[in-house]
Amino acid sequence: MLNVKNVNVYYGGIHALKGVDIVVNKGEIVSIIGSNGAGKSTLLNTISGIIKPKEGEITYKDEKLNLSPHKIVAKGICQVPEGRLVFANLTVKDNLLLGAYLRKDKKEIEEDLQKVFDIFPRLLEREKQFAGTLSGGEQQMLAIGRALMGRPEIVLLDEPSLGLAPLLVDTIFNIILDLKRMGNTILLVEQNAFKALQISDRAYVLEQGKITLEGDAKEIASNPKVQEAYLGKKIS
Known part of the structure; x- marks a missing residue:
């Protein structure tokens, strides 16, 4: 599905990735x-x-x-970033809905929201809480759930x-x-x-x-x- 070929990345003069190949x-x-x-x-x-990248190519399908x-x-392709990066001043539910911001299929979005709550019952319990009040583990669950709302492969x-x-x-x-x-x-x-x-x-x-x-x-x-x-x- 994903092919990273001879990718080179620089931060200024620092050569951060050197001819990386992964499949x-x-x-x-x-x-x-x-x-x-x-x-x-x-x-x-x-x-x-x-x-x-400065050199190389990444192909998907x-x-x-x-x-x-x-x-x-x-x-x-959806990323769950290091450090979770949840939106602390938004509720758990609003954080999850932001994961579906590119989608227009309202019925399917609601179905996927319920699926995320099935996977993470703790998030359903805290659906109306601000994300910043969650524990580290709960925020990690929220970050994963938010990515799943984008229907990633x-x-x-x-x-x-x-x-x-x-x-x-x-x-x-x-x-x-x-x-x-x-x-x-x-x-x-x-x-x-x-x-x-x-x-x-x-x-x-x-x-x-x-x-x-x-x-x-x-x-x-x-x-x-x-x-x-x-x-x-x-x-x-």
Whole structure:
């Protein structure tokens, strides 16, 4: 579905992404793991159209994705940003409805709103609360729900477990698996490499702007260098 080919991104004189190639197939969970500053969020922002690459191309269903961000959303790619970025002064329901801002199908929007509440019953309980009053875990659920209101085919998840308590981390990763079962394709950027590799089909390791390793998630997880660098295991 998604093909990133030889993408190079610069921030001024900093070469942030260096000839990055990744492929995401329909129905997969694909993880990008790497340390802080490796370029993971830059990659998602480039796919979303927020950042324009200096070189390379991104194609979605064999169509070049050289579009503005809102047109990329309309094509079926929605991003859940790092830090959630919910609209704190709007209610939970209004935040969700903003996720459907490009859609005109009012009946289907209402149906999708109910589906989001089915996935996240906590959001239904807090539907009239201001988003800024929610806990971190609830805001993450809201950010995911808001993306789902755009009816995406690919969901880009940027650090969904960041800052969450361990129990909530498990909840979020179970939700990601549920999204896959519902037919969504997921590109996941996550510092919790252990959890990410557990639920992923395939994975890429991004280091200093370059893809240094790719393959089946289980193979990546068993790689000694990955274990030592990202999984907290000391290899003798």
